Amino acid sequence: MAGRDAAPFAFVAASYLVRVCHTRARTLGELADGMRTCSDGAILLHTFRGARRSPSGAFTSDFAQWILASCHEAALAERLEAVDRRAATSVPALRDALVAPIADHLARVPEAAGRAAAAPFCFCEALDLHVPLGRSAATLRELADGIRALDLETLHHHVVRVGAGIGQEAATADFSRWIADGLGLPGVAARLDRIDIATRSLDDLRRDILGAIRGDLRP
Amino acid sequence: MTGRPAASGERVTLDDYAAIVGAPEMTALRAFARPLEGRRVRMVSAAPGGATGAAMLARLVPLLTALGLTVRWDVVAGGADFPEAARAFRHALQGEPAVASSRWRDVLAAAIEAHRCQTLFDDDIVVVHDAELAGLVASRALLRASWLWRGHADLTRPRPEAWTFLEASLNRYDAVTFPAPTCSPPLRVPVYVLPPVIDPLADINRELEPDMVRGVVERLGIDPDRPIVSQISRFDRARDPVGAIAAFRIVRRFADCQLVVAGRVPDDGPDGSDSLREAREAAAGDPDIHLLVLPATGALTINALQRASTIVLHRPVRGGFGLAAIEALWKGRPVVAADVGGLPAVVIHNVTGLVAHSIEGAAYHLRYLLANPPVGHVLGERGRRHVAEHFLITRLVKSHLLLFLTVGQAAGAASTRS
Numbered sequence: 001m002a003g004r005d006a007a008p009f010a011f012v013a014a015s016y017l018v019r020v021c022h023t024r025a026r027t028l029g030e031l032a033d034g035m036r037t038c039s040d041g042a043i044l045l046h047t048f049r050g051a052r053r054s055p056s057g058a059f060t061s062d063f064a065q066w067i068l069a070s071c072h073e074a075a076l077a078e079r080l081e082a083v084d085r086r087a088a089t090s091v092p093a094l095r096d097a098l099v100a101p102i103a104d105h106l107a108r109v110p111e112a113a114g115r116a117a118a119a120p121f122c123f124c125e126a127l128d129l130h131v132p133l134g135r136s137a138a139t140l141r142e143l144a145d146g147i148r149a150l151d152l153e154t155l156h157h158h159v160v161r162v163g164a165g166i167g168q169e170a171a172t173a174d175f176s177r178w179i180a181d182g183l184g185l186p187g188v189a190a191r192l193d194r195i196d197i198a199t200r201s202l203d204d205l206r207r208d209i210l211g212a213i214r215g216d217l218r219p
Numbered sequence: 220m221t222g223r224p225a226a227s228g229e230r231v232t233l234d235d236y237a238a239i240v241g242a243p244e245m246t247a248l249r250a251f252a253r254p255l256e257g258r259r260v261r262m263v264s265a266a267p268g269g270a271t272g273a274a275m276l277a278r279l280v281p282l283l284t285a286l287g288l289t290v291r292w293d294v295v296a297g298g299a300d301f302p303e304a305a306r307a308f309r310h311a312l313q314g315e316p317a318v319a320s321s322r323w324r325d326v327l328a329a330a331i332e333a334h335r336c337q338t339l340f341d342d343d344i345v346v347v348h349d350a351e352l353a354g355l356v357a358s359r360a361l362l363r364a365s366w367l368w369r370g371h372a373d374l375t376r377p378r379p380e381a382w383t384f385l386e387a388s389l390n391r392y393d394a395v396t397f398p399a400p401t402c403s404p405p406l407r408v409p410v411y412v413l414p415p416v417i418d419p420l421a422d423i424n425r426e427l428e429p430d431m432v433r434g435v436v437e438r439l440g441i442d443p444d445r446p447i448v449s450q451i452s453r454f455d456r457a458r459d460p461v462g463a464i465a466a467f468r469i470v471r472r473f474a475d476c477q478l479v480v481a482g483r484v485p486d487d488g489p490d491g492s493d494s495l496r497e498a499r500e501a502a503a504g505d506p507d508i509h510l511l512v513l514p515a516t517g518a519l520t521i522n523a524l525q526r527a528s529t530i531v532l533h534r535p536v537r538g539g540f541g542l543a544a545i546e547a548l549w550k551g552r553p554v555v556a557a558d559v560g561g562l563p564a565v566v567i568h569n570v571t572g573l574v575a576h577s578i579e580g581a582a583y584h585l586r587y588l589l590a591n592p593p594v595g596h597v598l599g600e601r602g603r604r605h606v607a608e609h610f611l612i613t614r615l616v617k618s619h620l621l622l623f624l625t626v627g628q629a630a631g632a633a634s635t636r637s
Contacts, residue, residue, distance in 0.1 A: 013250035017621050020400045020410040069558065069568060118576065119558055122400035124412065129621050133250050151243040152608060 008136035009178045011146050014128065014157030018045070021123040028071050029113030032102045034123055035063065040091040041125030047085060047094065062121075063098060070117040076105045086197075130157060140183060141217050143175065144210055152202045159197060159205055175209065188216050231278065231420050233285050239419050240613050248613065251620040252286035258623065261340065261364075262292040263355060264348040265305055272371070275612065276348070278418050282616050288623075293338065295352055297330035304330075305351040311381035312350055312374055324384055327351050340364055344623050350374075353388040365626040368395040369413065373402040373560070393626040398540045399561035411622065414564060415540040416615045417549060417606070422518035424549055427526055435523035441509055446476040446589055449528040451521055452535070452543045453482040454512070455490045459536045460498040462578050464508060466532065469582035471507070474589045481511035481524055526550050530588050530595060533557070533566075534581055541565040545610045548572070548602030553595035555584045565610070571602040 021042055025031035035043070046062035059065040059081045068077035079101040088094035106113045133154070137143035150158070158174040180189035191212040197205060237245045260283065264276060276292060283290045297305070304326035311323075331354040340358045346367045347355050359366050368389060374397070377385070382404070389395055389406055396413040397403040403410045417424050436443045448470070450463040460480045467478040480498060485491040495512065502508040513520055525531060531547035534557035541562040544554050548565070554572035556562050566572035573588070575581035588595040 013247040015247070015251065015617055015621055017618065017625065018400070018412040020397070020403050020412060022403070022405045022410070065567075069563065069574070119563060120401065124400050127411075127621075127625060129251075129624055131250050131254060131624075133246070149243050149246065151241070151247040154243075154247055 007182055008138045009143055009146070009175075009182065011133040011135045011137070011150065012130040012154065012157070013133045013151070014130040014154045016126040016128045016153075018124045019127055021125055023123040025121040025123070026117055027114050028067070028073065028076075028102065028117070029106065031063065031066070031121055032099055032106065032113075034121070035095065035099050035102070038123050039125050040095075042123045043091055043095050043098070045124055045126040047098065061098075066117070066121045067102075070119045070121070071112075071115070072118075073105070073112065076101060079105075128157070140179065140185070140188070140213060143179070144213050144217060147175070147206060147209055150206075155202050155206055159202075159209070179213075185216060188213060231281075233282060235420055236282075236611075236613050240607065240611060244613060248286060248617055248620070251617060251624065252283075252288065255620060255623055255627070256287035258288050258344060258627065259342040260288050260290045260344045260346065260623065261342040262290065262346045262348065263295060263334075263352055264292070265295055265297075265351055274421065275416070275418065275615070278421070278612055279615060279619070282612070283619060286616070286620070291342075293334070295330060295334050297333075298326070300326050301330050305349075308351050308381055308384070309372065311378040312372065312385065314376040314378060324380075327384075328354065331355055331357070344627060346619075347392075350385055353385055353392075356388050356391045359391065365623075366392045367622060367626060368392045370395060370397045370402070373399075374404050375402060377404070394622065396622070399564070401560065411618075413615065413618050414561065414610060415542050415545065416610050416612050417542065417545050418612045419549065423522050424546060425522070427519075427522055432523045432526045435520055436527045439509065439511060439520075439524075441477060441479060441527070443527060446474070446529040447479055447527055448476055448530050448532055448585055448589075449479040449481065449524055450532040450534075451479070451481045451524055451547075452533065452539075453491065454480075454484045454494045454498065456494050456497075457535050457537050457539070458482070458494070459534060460494060460510075461501045462534065462536070462581075463532055464498065464501040465578045466582040466585060467508065469579065470585045470589070473586050476529070476589060477507045477509065479509045479511065479524060479528070481509070481513055481521065483513050483515055483517070521546075522550075525552060528552050529592075530555060530585055532581060532585065533562070534575060535559055535562075544572070545606055548599065549606045549610075551596075551599040551603045553588050553598040554602060555581050555588070565605075566602075567605075570598075571605045572598055 021038060023034050023038060025034045059068060059077060061081050064077045064081035067073050067080060080098060083097050085094060088097055135146055137146050176189035176192040179192065180186045192209060195205065195208045195212065200208060233245060262276060262280060264273065280290050280292050304323035307323040308327060331352065335355060335358050340362055342364050344367065345364045346369060347353060348369045348371070350370065353368055356366050390408055392408055394409045394411060395406060396411045398413065398415050400412055419425065433443045441447065448467060450460065452458045454460060463480055464478065470476060484495050498510055502510055525547050531552045531554045533544045533554060537559055539560040539562065541560065544556050544562060544565050547554050548571060554566055555575055556566040556572055558574050558576065566574055568574040573584040575584050
């Protein structure tokens with residue numbers, strides 16, 4: 001049951017700046033090379049945030065979207081988008097998981113490595129910033145109220161936890177960990193952890209999270 | 220010379236934007252502004268006619284002020300020969316021949332030196348807009364301010380003499396920004412991306428009554444009851460109005476519609492008038508092709524034309540940051556766009572619009588949308604949400620706060636690179 005003894009959950013306001021890395025790929029081969037050598041921040045930005053789009057239907061990975069739109073390699077784009085990002089336990093593991101389907105494709109279709117893309121892929125990385133929002137939650141109801149009042153970028157920070165989410169068992173770890181450890185409600189946390197962040201818009205995610213909590217709110 | 224901007228537009232408040240982007244977004248803005256309260260920020264831009272969006276700055280400055288920062292805005296007018304020298308320099312940075320050999324260098328250097336002499340720059344943060352003013356950073360050695368430079372153009376194909384003049388200055392800033400990653404040349408200082416944004420409360424974007432839209436369209440001789448395909452951007456060859464006409468001629472073999480090509484004719488070279496002449500020749504007096512030359516003050520007319528459009532076409536052949544596409548999407552119009560410049564971030568194929576790589580492809584997408592209005596409705600709705608999340612002026616305000624926190628290392632702010 002939600003109690004009042006737990007340490008409060010502190011909400012922050014979160015956002016980010018995109019920093020240019022000055023590395024560009026003009027072919028699939030160059031993309032693979034760039035993905036092997038770019039910063040961890042670039043892998044995370046282009047996988048989790050660069051293409052975080054509210055409309056459904058677009059690939060959420062920048063790499064997959066570029067392979068589709070500029071290289072016209074639809075099957076490869078689908079394979080890249082389908083990589084289970086929550087299974088990666090570290091950034092190097094995520095990097096390997098993302099490069100693997102491209103390497104496999106280029107081994108089978110070597111001529112694809114040098115084909116010019118319609119537009120270059122520009123590697124970037126995110127500079128995340130967060131400041132106290134001045135709001136905290138001591139109960140499940142206060143957490144739900146806080147989630148309702150979050151802007152989408154901050155919700156993204158709490159839910160997807162770019163960077164910090166890597167290596168944790170679930171991408172909703174920020175909320176679910178506090179619910180499990182702070183409030184002693186592992187069942188509610190487990191429901192949050194089952195939410196598929198890759199296929200939902202942020203507005204949908206907010207509804208999913210609130211839906212998963214709703215049944216355990218005290219009157 | 221320094222002066223106030225000519226016009227700051229209609230007075231708006233933060234609360235006006237809350238009604239559009241929602242209270243949570245404004246709460247986040249205030250949270251990011253809190254550690255910056257009282258910080259003194261100086262914006263410096265070239266006189267109206269420079270590459271900066273003066274109208275955007277006119278909104279940005281009061282919004283930052285309302286969030287608790289102390290912001291002042293210097294406009295460097297320079298001498299009588301400054302505008303022409305600035306124009307030549309900007310053209311050279313775009314890879315075009317400089318008009319007056321190296322004379323622009325002396326004129327710009329003199330204007331920069333004059334402004335440096337009369338300005339103390341005793342601020343916490345100085346934000347310099349426009350390439351022609353980048354040299355103001357020479358004043359940074361004297362005082363403790365953080366310096367930011369905001370670029371508003373693609374600088375990846377400059378003429379060497381122009382780039383040499385600019386590069387040394389840019390590398391003295393704490394950070395610089397460009398509208399898209401593709402626009403930035405390699406620099407030694409951090410480069411951030413600040414995408415183009417629109418102001419939903421400006422005349423060009425604010426809500427209009429349907430009767431007003433209809434009235435504008437009728438006044439321009441366009442039939443409001445037949446489908447309208449429009450391309451609304453300034454006349455120049457990079458915007459390819461002739462290509463729009465060619466696509467329209469293909470479409471009209473299959474569907475009844477009209478084409479509106481509207482925009483102003485730039486006065487900074489012969490390209491604009493040449494482009495208009497070529498478009499008139501291509502239109503060949505076709506009564507269903509409306510070529511409209513709009514004045515710089517035609518914001519409400521553009522707004523009405525975009526809202527009256529069944530589909531908006533935007534396919535520049537190079538460069539551009541997609542502002543016209545952003546405006547159209549904000550109005551819920553389906554967009555057929557090219558994939559150049561900053562457009563891929565705005566128009567995502569089959570999600571927020573349709574992307575064409577050729578005139579024939581654009582014609583096919585136009586036919587498809589004319590024949591399937593519900594698809595256009597869905598694309599337009601998604602596009603509006605996409606713009607609301609990423610391309611409104613409130614995002615630009617937040618980006619400035621984040622930049623200020625980053626370069627100023629404001630107390631209380633935490634940052635991590637990911």
